[in-house]
Amino acid sequence: MKYRTIGTDPATRREVSILALGAMLFGSVTDEKTSFAVLDHFVEAGGTFIDTSDNYAYWVDGGLGGQSERLLGKWRRSRGVGDEIVIATKVGAEPLAPGTGYVDNAEGLSAKAVREAAERSRERLGVDRLDLLYAHIEDRTVPLGETVEAFGELTAEGTVGLLGASNHAVWRVERARALAAAAGLPGYEVLQYQHSHLRPRFDIPSPLFEDGSLGHAGPEMLSYLRAEPGLTLVAYSPLLAGAYTRPDKPLPQDYDHPGTPARLAVLREVAAETGAGINQVVLAWQIGSRLPVIPLAGASSMAQLKENLAAVDLELTDDQRARLDAVH
Template sequence: MGRMNSTGIVLGTMDFGTRVAPDQAFAVLDAFVAGGGTWLDTANCYSFWNDPAGVGGASERVIGAWLRARPGARDTVRIATKVRQNPLVPHSWPASAEGLSARAIRDGLEESLRRLGTDRVDLLWAHAEDRSVPLAETVGAFGELAAKGTALRVGAANHPAWRVERARALAREQDVEPWSALQLRHSLVQPRPLTPVAEAGHRMLTPDDLDLARTEGLAVWSYSSLMWGAYARADRPLPATYDHPGTSRVLAVLDDVAAELSATRNQVVLAWLARQGIDPIVGASRTAHVEEALAADRLRLADAHLARIAEAR
């Protein structure tokens, strides 16, 4: 797949400042950079559901504190954040979730920059759709921020391919920076067809998304790719929607390939995504998680491995 600016492993920081204490988050960030990692993924809403205050911002504040404590780090890492889902009223989501109006986008990024302590983000995502706002207005606002240099690139998370392509056409009409990256949920195992996942707002990667990315040269990032530890930990079983014969076939092949390559299940999943041109976001709460994930960048799956996995799926 021809794409723009492949990133490799992206560090997911969703739990920083809530479930992951700042000192532990600092250790994870240090290990990620020491291991050659570059991209950090956060959002202005992370993680309001785990924060007693009932609003987001904790993750960005921790990253900002780490940047202040590590002179020169801002020139080493690239930061991606998102606007759209942060509650404007504490403990009131989705009723008060910010939308994608021009004002909401501008205000959202301004607050993110303040928390991060930086003058720009390297990638700004629209975290989810907002069909109450004309798409042209949303596209124009993202384009304005790109023109100002406060968002060096812009992308769409949890949007269907047709909406992304429509937004890109509108960007061409307005002569502004188009969305050039997609972020969607994807992993080796898949839920039962036509069965919705339990996690509100998650949108699964589809063949249409990959076709759009291949045709237009878009970056593709995936989230929840390691299924919250389910590949590695017996105490974290896969959700019920993944309970079908296909999952058993895939896991059996995954174990075989991992044994042949002297790798972990997680590393094979990450390497499989990389072979498709997909950059996985890996959430980490310990340095060992970071080291395992970064080692997957050096793992090479043969075409025969890919064929066996494809047949099982």
């Protein structure tokens, strides 16, 4: 396994595995036995970074979520897992009532909502401190300063370590970090966005945001990472839910544009040259990026996890990486 340090403050920064394990469907679609087996093998392979959210997976049973956090808490207790494993979670997108969702009825990012959600997450996970807490989605009904102060209070109390933001417009991330700095509070240091080798369109309306495909790490986000070396990008859905390799998983409409076939072609070329799978090439491309990127990949079976883990040791040549980077 390879590792990367996230965060800059010696009191909160952590060294984590360069590959993060997504636990979104653990305890719901993926049963407990399989979830525990995947988690155990991930840790045995040197994995130390696991990702969840308070609202995972509310859409499975029409509830409020919490299944993933509860399963991770049970796994932690049964295995005696301590601070050596970093579990990141998120607040802000848990539905307020069964049968609703984050689009129309999310808990939001008010000071009250952030504190109460963080307390529920700590209880489900069975921890005194959340290693990394993200603001899951934007809440433009609440002043940014209120959210920044709410996160800052939790870190000051010692119940939260690192802070992060997911699915926010870049300008709002920067404004929140500026507000935190001006107030002497910790700011967002880990950013979680959808990012893969294929490049999305940004002219498709989102059900939640007016900015188009806001959840994607587009050129502006990647430029921001270059300018701010203290930030880390955790790239979710790097394998596009199987769309690279499974005929039954069509590419999302975000990738329906003339540039996609060329990028798929070079992926296939590099996969053939290395003897690796396309998914492994995508993960290796991210892991070896000049930017601080940590791919976040879920696994619903041991076979999927082992395939993903093998990408950690896949070394792409400079020529292969240049070809992967150059295709538009």
